[in-house]
Amino acid sequence: MAIVTDSWMAGAFAALKATLDVDARLKGEMIQFLLEEGFWDKNRLSWDAAVARFNAGLNPNKPEYFKIGELWALMAKFGRHQLFHAIAADLGYEVREIPTEQRRHDLLRQLTVAEQRHA
Numbered sequence: 700m701a702i703v704t705d706s707w708m709a710g711a712f713a714a715l716k717a718t719l720d721v722d723a724r725l726k727g728e729m730i731q732f733l734l735e736e737g738f739w740d741k742n743r744l745s746w747d748a749a750v751a752r753f754n755a756g757l758n759p760n761k762p763e764y765f766k767i768g769e770l771w772a773l774m775a776k777f778g779r780h781q782l783f784h785a786i787a788a789d790l791g792y793e794v795r796e797i798p799t800e801q802r803r804h805d806l807l808r809q810l811t812v813a814e815q816r817h818a
Contacts, residue, residue: 707789712759714785718774719757719765725777726753732776738769 721729730749734741739749755763765773774780787794797805 708759710785710789714782715765715770716757717781718770718779718783719753721779726750729753729773729777732773733769736772738766738772 719726719729730739730746730753733739733753734744734749739752741749744752752763755761756765770782774783784794
């Protein structure tokens with residue numbers, strides 16, 4: 700059974716588009732984030748070229764793609780998780796958001812363990 704079908708590709712692209720096809724203001728913030736965080740080289744990429752690169756990543760007819768790290772960071776920073784949810788569903792997983800207080804507790808526990816390991 701083929702995994703990568705036209706239907707699968709259409710769904711993947713729709714999830715990517717839902718995650719990153721945003722209004723001009725938010726797109727600008729996302730591009731600025733990619734530049735500031737070092738995903739894209741702001742010394743070699745003009746603003747117009749960065750916008751073109753972002754737009755090309757949302758065009759299925761262009762050979763440019765977002766890297767997984769770029770997508771992961773954008774989803775984390777901007778709270779747009781549609782692609783993540785689509786991937787999880789495609790792989791057969793259910794996703795639930797972990798409450799902030801539980802995440803904080805888990806992180807503190809991990810820090811304590813790491814400190815004890817290095818003491």
